[in-house]
Amino acid sequence: MRIQVEQDGGFAHIPGLAGPTVVDTESLPSDRAAELEAAVRRADFGAAASLAVTPAPGSADQRTITVTIDGDGPSRRITVVEPIGDAGLRALVDRVLATAREA
Secondary structure (H helix, E strand, C coil), X not given: CEEEEEEEECCXXXXXXXXXXXXXXXXXXXXXXXHHHHHHHHCCHHHHHCCCCCCCCCCCCCEEEEEXXXXXXXXXXXXXXXXXXXXXXXXXXXXXXXXXXXX
């Protein structure tokens, strides 16, 4: 399973320096892969979709997070504004970012 997290916007955001964070569970040890795949299952993309709003006009400092999941059934993609209101989706984003830092 391939999980991608893209962060856009926010204070002092420099697009050329901020690339997406990608984690492929097939390249991880089995226990770490299982943790991430479980986090994907816990993230309720349907409920989070109701939180997927466009930043208000003039809110240049507002950060958006886009999460894309490939390889576990149909591809899923959602963009939400921070702070992420869905606990499962927030946990998934945090876990992906932590896994990428550790690698």
